[in-house]
Amino acid sequence: MSDWTFERPPDLPLPQPSEESAPFWDALKERRLVLQKCAVCGAISHPPRAKCGSCGAMEFVWLASEGRGEVHSYVITHQAVHPALRGYTPFATVEVALDEGVHITSNLIDTPPEQVAIGQRVEVEFTDVGEGVVLPTFRRQQGE
Amino acid sequence: MQSIPVYALAALPPSQRTRTPMSFSNAVTIAGIGETDYSRDSGRTELALSLQAIGAALDDAGIAAAEVDGLMKWFVDTSSEAEVAVNLGIPDLAWFGEINQAGNVGAPLVAHAAAAIHAGLANTIVIYRGVNGRSGRRYGRGDVTGQGGRGAGAFTEPFGLLTPQHGLAMSTRRRMFETGVTSRQFGQQAVIQRKHANRNPRATFHDRPLTLEDHQESRLIVDPFHLFDCCLESDGGGALVLTRPELARERRPGRPLALIRAAAQSGPGQSSPVHRTAARLFAMAGLERSDIDVVQIYDHFGPFVLFALEDYGFVEDAGDFVEDSGTMWDSGKLPVNTSGGHLSEVYLQGMNHLIEGVRQARGESTSQVPNARLSFVDTGIGTGAVILERSDA
Numbered sequence: 001m002s003d004w005t006f007e008r009p010p011d012l013p014l015p016q017p018s019e020e021s022a023p024f025w026d027a028l029k030e031r032r033l034v035l036q037k038c039a040v041c042g043a044i045s046h047p048p049r050a051k052c053g054s055c056g057a058m059e060f061v062w063l064a065s066e067g068r069g070e071v072h073s074y075v076i077t078h079q080a081v082h083p084a085l086r087g088y089t090p091f092a093t094v095e096v097a098l099d100e101g102v103h104i105t106s107n108l109i110d111t112p113p114e115q116v117a118i119g120q121r122v123e124v125e126f127t128d129v130g131e132g133v134v135l136p137t138f139r140r141q142q143g144e
Numbered sequence: 145m146q147s148i149p150v151y152a153l154a155a156l157p158p159s160q161r162t163r164t165p166m167s168f169s170n171a172v173t174i175a176g177i178g179e180t181d182y183s184r185d186s187g188r189t190e191l192a193l194s195l196q197a198i199g200a201a202l203d204d205a206g207i208a209a210a211e212v213d214g215l216m217k218w219f220v221d222t223s224s225e226a227e228v229a230v231n232l233g234i235p236d237l238a239w240f241g242e243i244n245q246a247g248n249v250g251a252p253l254v255a256h257a258a259a260a261i262h263a264g265l266a267n268t269i270v271i272y273r274g275v276n277g278r279s280g281r282r283y284g285r286g287d288v289t290g291q292g293g294r295g296a297g298a299f300t301e302p303f304g305l306l307t308p309q310h311g312l313a314m315s316t317r318r319r320m321f322e323t324g325v326t327s328r329q330f331g332q333q334a335v336i337q338r339k340h341a342n343r344n345p346r347a348t349f350h351d352r353p354l355t356l357e358d359h360q361e362s363r364l365i366v367d368p369f370h371l372f373d374c375c376l377e378s379d380g381g382g383a384l385v386l387t388r389p390e391l392a393r394e395r396r397p398g399r400p401l402a403l404i405r406a407a408a409q410s411g412p413g414q415s416s417p418v419h420r421t422a423a424r425l426f427a428m429a430g431l432e433r434s435d436i437d438v439v440q441i442y443d444h445f446g447p448f449v450l451f452a453l454e455d456y457g458f459v460e461d462a463g464d465f466v467e468d469s470g471t472m473w474d475s476g477k478l479p480v481n482t483s484g485g486h487l488s489e490v491y492l493q494g495m496n497h498l499i500e501g502v503r504q505a506r507g508e509s510t511s512q513v514p515n516a517r518l519s520f521v522d523t524g525i526g527t528g529a530v531i532l533e534r535s536d537a
Contacts, residue, residue: 013293013301021298047299073318075310076367082286082306090367093304095314105300118321135302 006109006127006137009091011084014133020048023062028134031126034062035100046102067124068141069098076113092116096138110139167428168262170403170533174254175392176205176385177499182348182490185279186379191223193274193381195231201383206395207268212385214239214260214269216253218493220246220288221273228272239266243409246289246308248442248524250494252409255528257386267387273495274381283308283491284377308444309374313366316447320368327368329463330447331359333480334372334487336471337443341484343473344510348376349488373446375486382495384502389535398537402505405429405518405533410526418455418526429531433457436531437516438504439471439478440497442524443485452525453480473511482511494523498530505532 017025020036024047027034036048040057051058074094080086092113096104108116109125121141126134178200180186180193188196194217202209209232215225216239225240239260243249250271257269281287286307291297305311319325338354341347354372362371392401406429410421426432433456441452449471450462458478459465471480483489483500490496501521503509519532 009304012304012306013291013297015298015302016292016294017298018295025298047296073314073321075305075313075317076364077304077310078364078367081284081309081365082290084306085304091304093310093314095318105303105305107303118318129302 004110004112006107007088008107008127008129009084009088013084014129014131015135020050024048025133027062028126028136029132031134033065033067033124033136035065035098035102036060037063044100044102046098046104063100065098065100065124067098069096069122071095071116071118071120071122072097072103073118074116076116090114094122094138096122104136106135107137108139109137167406168258169405169428170535171388172258172261172386172404173389173392173401173535174384174404174498174502174532175387175396175401176201176203176207176383177502178202178204178383179346179492179496179499180274180381182346182378182380183278184377184379186276190221190274190276190280190381191227191231193276193379194221194223194228194272194383195274197274197381197383198228198232198270198272201270201272201385205385205387205392207385207387207391209233210235212268212270213237214257214266216241216257216269216271218242218247218249218253218273219244221275223272223274239269245524245527247283247444247493248527250498250523251407251521251528251530252523254384254386254404254498254530255407255409258404258407261386261388268391269386270383271386272381272383273492275492276379277491278377278379280379282377284374309366309369312445312448313369316445317368319447319451323463325447325450325463327370328356328360329450329466330373331356331370332466332469333449333471334359334446336466336469336476337446337481337485338488340473340482340511341488344483344489347484347489348378349484354488369445369447372487375444376488376491378491380490380492382492382499384495384498393537400506400537401535402502402519402532403535405431405531407528407530409528418452419457421526421529422456425529425531431518431531435518436478436520437518438482438513438520439480440482440485440501440519440521441480442494442497442522443481443487444491446487448525449480449485452522453478455526456522456529473513479511479513482509482513497521497523501530501532505534507534
């Protein structure tokens with residue numbers, strides 16, 4: 001397994017930040033995973049939103065995530081249903097439940113698709129995809 | 145005094161009601177249904193498909209195009225109401241509109257049209273669609289739903305979730321993990337729907353049987369979805385004519401009517417979970433789940449038929465239910481997707497489910513459930529549903 005590394009299909013779309021999500025993507029450029037936290041009630045949201053879903057406030061702070069969680073679910077693309085995945089199947093995409101309580105879609109960079117499993121502990125490992133874009137990807141949590 | 149929504153009022157026993165529940169319950173009927181041939185390459189424009197389906201639906205209802213004063217369409221369709229109105233020769237288009245979601249708008253459109261007719265804003269509304277969903281823009285490739293990394297897509301598409309099957313496979317996997325429902329059970333429903341399609345001459349897979357082994361051995365598209373968990377991609381059109389029962393009866397005397405007993409829509413995503421939609425719908429109808437005779441469920445992916453059966457409250461364990469053939473048209477306790485559905489009839493995104501729901505209420509299905517009176521149609525896994533009621537002339 002140690003010699004398997006994730007290869008990102010180059011034609012996958014890059015994230016186009018919105019006004020609400022720009023701080024999330026900007027922090028990633030500095031290799032920090034941050035989560036939107038309501039400045040009033042402390043509720044954490046992901047993806048970032050315009051208004052707190054718990055208390056309705058519209059002011060937020062950005063919480064540094066520990067970057068750890070577990071695989072909540074995953075899919076494996078076997079047929080290149082989209083042109084961007086041609087030549088890159090089987091391709092695994094995971095939904096990670098972060099310890100802060102929110103879910104994030106990502107890829108595992110050290111786990112071949114056939115070994116991905118629900119419940120696997122993972123931690124963030126940033127992937128620089130060029131053009132000034134860094135994505136939050138994950139690997140098996142060390143020591144687990 | 146706090147204002148009580150009509151659907152909540154309807155749920156109260158009569159002695160506790162401060163006013164009579166008002167709704168469009170049974171005040172509007174789907175008086176006409178129409179469809180084109182279904183294919184992989186129609187050779188016609190989407191406008192031509194829409195007009196052909198509308199013509200068939202108006203003929204079915206016995207209503208002239210000039211009598212139509214409302215048009216509604218699927219948001220993603222390319223044939224605008226204005227274009228259709230001009231082509232039909234509609235002299236006074238009093239009501240038109242769309243609902244901004246992808247495919248799952250069928251029942252919500254019925255709800256809006258029925259409310260408009262009930263309120264007197266229009267008399268006769270046609271809901272239509274015509275799509276080259278196989279030879280043109282294909283849903284299965286993300287042609288319609290792709291966001292180019294924008295909006296919510298910024299958080300999913302860069303990681304390879306690019307098509308409808310991707311996000312839905314993710315939630316399916318988790319549900320399999322949590323409830324123990326299996327791919328074989330998904331296959332059981334696919335096989336049952338294929339049997340229904342084999343009885344339906346309009347169905348794309350009319351001539352092709354399917355076994356559970358075929359399903360299990362079919363290639364994985366996006367694991368856990370096998371090929372036969374995925375809907376067809378189709379070229380075709382369909383249309384519904386909504387009007388008042390009086391006009392419908394006058395034009396087609398002696399034919400049973402499909403009255404709209406209740407219709408409900410709900411918000412996209414998690415903003416209105418299916419159990420709330422179901423509660424509103426059944427309260428408006430004044431019915432229990434057990435009153436329903438036949439069910440159509442939006443099956444972009446077959447596993448969601450099982451999930452919807454549980455989430456709407458029809459059965460507790462849908463995996464067991466389909467293994468016992470509970471959804472078969474003739475022997476099942478609750479027949480489901482009696483035309484073959486999206487998996488085996490055609491992928492018209494709920495339009496074909498609405499058409500089949502009307503057929504069941506009128507007694508005209510090729511897999512007719514005997515004595516069916518209450519016909520339930522979901523058009524988007526909880527994002528909207530209608531209950532149709534047979535009314536004999």
